[in-house]
Amino acid sequence: MxxxxxxxxxxxxxxxxxxxxxxxxxxxxxxxxxxxxxxxxxxxxxxxxxxxxxxxxxxxxxxxxxxxxxxxxxxxxxxxEWNSSHSRRNTAMWLHDAWVTARDAGGPELGGLHAPLDA
Incomplete structure (x- = not known):
């Protein structure tokens, strides 16, 4: 490391x-x-x-x-792009398996710092 x-x-x-x-x-x-x-x-x-x-x-x-x-x-x-009012990113998360899986499956939203699935 x-x-x-x-x-x-x-x-x-x-x-x-x-x-x-x-x-x-x-x-x-x-x-x-x-x-x-x-x-x-x-x-x-x-x-x-x-x-x-x-x-x-x-x-x-x-x-x-x-x-x-x-x-x-x-x-x-x-x-x-970071969305300060929602404390999460706006940009699609194509490098993150959990986000891609949720998006491909039609949700539900992951919440937290994750981008919305329609990003």
Whole structure:
């Protein structure tokens, strides 16, 4: 698992290479360990761990990068809109199995920080 400092450096380099204009407008909000349970192609549930570097762009949208063992990028997401009045995101959660499953099944809403299923 990378240190927070290493995770930030790797995330910044990744985002600069991906989109220099995006990277220039980002401010780190926090860095912490992140564990995500996923469903593999064979239906097995597995936990993927890394350091999550969460940033906010000057436009108000959020971007995060998860850096794993060996400073490898596990995943990232950008242009996430947050709905402060509902304390949840507005942006569809295509990288989150529980949200995709609920959306595909027609609900019910997951609540909490999850985006509405019609996002």
């Amino acid at each position: 990378p240190t927070p400092r290493d995770a930030e450096q790797v995330a910044r380099e990744f985002l600069r290479d991906l989109d220099p204009d995006l990277a220039a407008g980002l401010t780190v909000q926090w860095i912490d360990r992140h564990d995500e349970t996923i469903t593999t192609a064979t239906g097995e549930r597995e936990t993927v761990s890394g350091m999550k570097v969460k940033t906010r762009h000057s436009s108000g949208l959020y971007t995060w990068v998860i850096v794993g063992t060996g400073n490898r990028i596990i995943t990232y997401e950008r242009d996430i």
